[in-house]
Amino acid sequence: MSVAQTAFHWLRVQLFCYATERQELLGETMAELLGTDEFEAEVSEGEHGNTMLILEGRLTKQREYVALFSRLPKEIIDWLDEDMENRVDEDCVFYMRLDKQKAVQGIYEIAHHGDVIAITGKVQSHPARQEIAVKSMRDFLAIVRERSEVTPPEQSPSL
Numbered sequence: 725m726s727v728a729q730t731a732f733h734w735l736r737v738q739l740f741c742y743a744t745e746r747q748e749l750l751g752e753t754m755a756e757l758l759g760t761d762e763f764e765a766e767v768s769e770g771e772h773g774n775t776m777l778i779l780e781g782r783l784t785k786q787r788e789y790v791a792l793f794s795r796l797p798k799e800i801i802d803w804l805d806e807d808m809e810n811r812v813d814e815d816c817v818f819y820m821r822l823d824k825q826k827a828v829q830g831i832y833e834i835a836h837h838g839d840v841i842a843i844t845g846k847v848q849s850h851p852a853r854q855e856i857a858v859k860s861m862r863d864f865l866a867i868v869r870e871r872s873e874v875t876p877p878e879q880s881p882s883l
């Protein structure tokens with residue numbers, strides 16, 4: 725994948741904020757992951773009639789995709805690379821879930837439960853076939869790795 729070629733047609737980042745959770749804290753968490761505070765907040769009703777807020781950000785530019793994935797630790801990038809056949813479906817849609825509670829603490833980990841930040845994206849693939857989308861994603865992750873080696877994530881100042 726050349727640097728000029730984009731990895732996705734679009735990438736969506738979504739989380740649910742339930743009535744028992746602090747909306748401002750989850751908004752800050754979303755803004756930190758996206759790299760911007762430009763995302764939608766929609767009030768919805770849960771299955772038991774409770775009110776919840778759906779926070780959703782859409783990215784459409786290659787630099788935004790690279791920036792988001794560059795915020796993830798190397799372990800997640802490596803895991804995605806190894807598990808990519810399971811992360812991209814037959815429609816060339818990429819799926820990943822991060823632990824929402826850990827993300828609030830500034831720690832990004834893959835989640836295998838329901839309380840998550842969902843990251844979904846339509847992978848650029850010509851022709852649109854799963855095996856080509858998987859290769860495109862692996863090429864994209866290589867770009868993310870290169871960028872991370874050149875510009876490591878910001879470190880918090882030690883006290």
